[in-house]
Amino acid sequence: MIPKYRKAFNESFSDEKYAEFISELEAGYPPVPIRFAETPIFLPEAFKEKLIDAGAEIIRIIRNPDFKAQTENAIPVEWLVPEENDHPHFLAFDFAVCRDQTGELVPRLIELQGFPSLYAFQMHLAEIYTKVFKLDDMAPLTPFFNGLNRTSFIELLREVVVGSYQTEEVALMDVNAAEQKTAIDFFVTARILGIPVLSLTDIFQENKQLFYLKDGQKIRLRRIYNRLIFDEVADQQDLFRQSFDPRDELDIEWITHPNWFYRISKYTMPLLKNEFVPETTFVSELKEIPADLENYVLKPLFSFAGMGVIIDVTKQDITAIQEPENWILQRKVSYEPVVQAPDGLIKAEIRLLYLWPDGKEPTLCINLARLSRGKMIGVRYNQDFNWVGGTVGLMERLN
Template identity: 70%
Template sequence: MIHTYREYFNRNFTRDKYVSFLQMLGKDYPPVSIRFAETPIFIPEDLKNQLIEAGEEIIKLIKQPDFKTLTEQSIPKEWTVPNENDHPHFLAFDFGISKDEKGRLVPRLIEMQGFPSLFGFQLHLADTYKEVFELNNLADFSPFFNGIDQQEYIALLKKVILGPYAPEEVALMDIDAPNQKTAIDFFVTAKHLGIRILSLTDIFKENGQLFYKEQGKKIRLRRIYNRLIFDEVSTQQDLFKISFDPREPVDVEWITHPNWFYRISKYTMPFLKNEFVPETRFLNTIASIPADLENYVLKPLFSFAGMGVIIDVTQTDIEEIADPENWILQRKVNYEPVVKSPDGYVKAEIRLLYIWPDGEEPQLCINLARLSRGKMIGVRYNADFDWVGGTVGLMAQEIDN
């Protein structure tokens, strides 16, 4: 999006470099099924400042004393987990990049999560882009906000995820961790923090405590860096009998507690009223359906990765919804194709990633970005295109010559 950097990158891009980029990205890690874009995004100063402001507006709502009351109905009764803490340890806010009436690039909120994203991998991704495409010949690029550097970022991750415990007492947990699409993030995180990567069935409960075995030795699990999404395990609840049921009291610390996945989600968006958030309403609160439905999108509250979203909404779609309390109607964000590729422009989305230590303020640290040519931004919807997929936003300081 910054003309000088974009022209430099595109002029020096080759297919061989991209192949080398993918090889370096996956070196020493399991195969990755996600498509990564041929390019990073170069975030201009004005857009960066707007993104920061937009995130701060959302955090104001989350920090309101009545936030838990506002979002109490967001947690499905069948998935409520006891011993919830005061705030999530991780936040992720997705913004589509649009243009206002004056032609200015502006961020518009698409979704939000009180759940970890690719906090480890994005660091690795940025470093790989910079090295393979020799970007530091042009400027001092960073994926970080607020002046933090790589060393400070890793220290913050350790502080929040490890806390006072030894790495072997902390595990990153998912339903089938080594085989998840984003497993590369798990392995990068484990490399930096030394924690274990465990599937749900690797963990067992004894007398209200959790354990796993390593080389025949039983090890007590004190903290779970939780990557388990209940939607994925809802049809496999027999696994809880083998392992443990998160909904039952257990002596373990959650980083972050599973209830925050629901509290900070699409459910939260109707409570946000500012210039960065498109008009969003719970479907069951709408007295009169808008006549211009082509300008809206219909989203189920309890889904992830874009599943179930209806882009081209019709009156019939709305009438067929049996549980309107579990849906939102949101004004469409018109993504502006802003990233120049060799054969045209592609659309972009930027995810702000925050870490929130106990007893401190949430800190905007790093970002995730995605490029798209289709109606949906997610990488699964762009697998057959080029110059699309997962990427990272880079911000630059000029090099003195």
Template identity: 65%
Template structure:
């Protein structure tokens, strides 16, 4: 959207350069199973400022003294984990790029999570775009005064804390084989931490251990990438390792409860020009007559699963657990990214780090391009100039 960069990029783009990009990204890592887009998003200053303002409004709500009280029902009783921290270590806010009544590009909040995203990979991706495409050195994916070095220093402070790297592990159900495993491996390479599947961690008393070279190593801190929703009700998986809900001598980064507190559940509490009108379904006093302008979303789902786009009154009346759904005014994405053949829709994720005892800090971003009905990969399988990418801004 910064025209000088967009025009130059499109004029010089070749399929061979894109091939070089994907090769560079995978060098030293397993193949990336998700689609990386051909282009970064060039974020103009005016849009960056709106994104920052929108994020500050959300953070103001999260920092309210009664935020935990407001969101206590967000945590499913079967997934409530002990020893919750005072604040999350990660915040990610997803915005669709739209146009307001004056024709200006405006971000509209789509999703939010108190959960980590691709904090390692996004830096790797930005570096790859700049190197392979020989982009202007003034372009950066970072906010404030951060650069690649200071960004990873901050990430190390948040994830490793006061411990030694070998005492910290990134954990997921089957971490080495997840679709986003490249992010895990980039993070491990930068920080020196372990990448462990849930089953590789064993509990003795209240302590957790993993084995390396025949030796037991005690874990002090877990960089948690485990989403309980992915396990569903199948808790037999904990028979292989440990139950995260038990009493443990471990520090969570970030504590699992924040995944639920900062989520779609939070959106009805936000009133902003950057947030679409959102209601808990069980609080509706009437069904809007213009349901074509709304979308129905389950609170406890991810990657767009279960979302009903073309809502009817019958859909609403058939919901058996309305307290677990939201009705949200639709957001109309504007195809603001100019591909060689047409405009492409975009979503930008603003990614914050919140060190212990400090303030949340906006650090880096993630972007996704789409030509499909929805942003996710499964809705864009047959297109090019779509997929995961990163926003670059003038320093």
């Protein structure tokens, strides 16, 4: 999107460099079952500022004193976890790259979450793009916001995740952690923070305390960097009996507390009313079904990674919904193909990633980007194309 950098990158690109990029990306880690794009995105300053403004508007709503009351019904009763704290430690906002009526590039909100994303990995990804494609020879570029660099970003991530505890007292946890598609983020996190990566069943409970074994020694956990999504274990709740049930009263700190996954989610979209957010309504609150359904998308509230989304909506799709309070109807946004590949233009999406330390302000720190040729932007929907997949936005470093 910055023409001079795009031109220089494309002219120097080769399949051999891309193969080297993938090899370097996975060096020291298990193979990654995700497609990564051949290129980063070069974000112009004007668009970066619009992204910052769009994110700030959403945070303003989240920080309203009545936000918790407004989102109380967002948490499924069967997944309510006690001892919720007063704010999430992570925020992730997905924006489509669009064009407004004046021809300017603008961000349009697609989804949001109060849950960790690939924070550590995105730093690693940017470093490998820069190394293999020699981007430092082209310009001083960065994936970071707010003047952060590698050192200060890791310090902020450490403050949020580890805090004042010893590294062995904090663990990144997911179900079957090493087998997750995003496990490389877990391993990069472990490398830079020094914390263990544990599967749910690696942890056991004694009274209200949680423990794991390290070299045969019992170690007490004080904090869990939670990457477990309840939707993914809804039909595997015997795992809780083998380990512990997060819904019990436990002497543990959650980073971030599981309830925020639901509070800040598609459920939040109808609460947001500004220029960056497409019209969104709970199906249960529809006064009438729009006549132009081709301009809408139907989304279940409780799904992950685009599962269950209906792109080509019909009236029958809406009337057949059994629990309309758990679905939203959202006006489609028109992605503007803006990233020049050798064979044409490609659509893009930018995820802003924030860290929110206790007692401090939320900080926009890094980004995740995705390129797409398909109807849906997610990596799983673009496996059979090239110049698509996960990537990162790079911006001119101003200091």
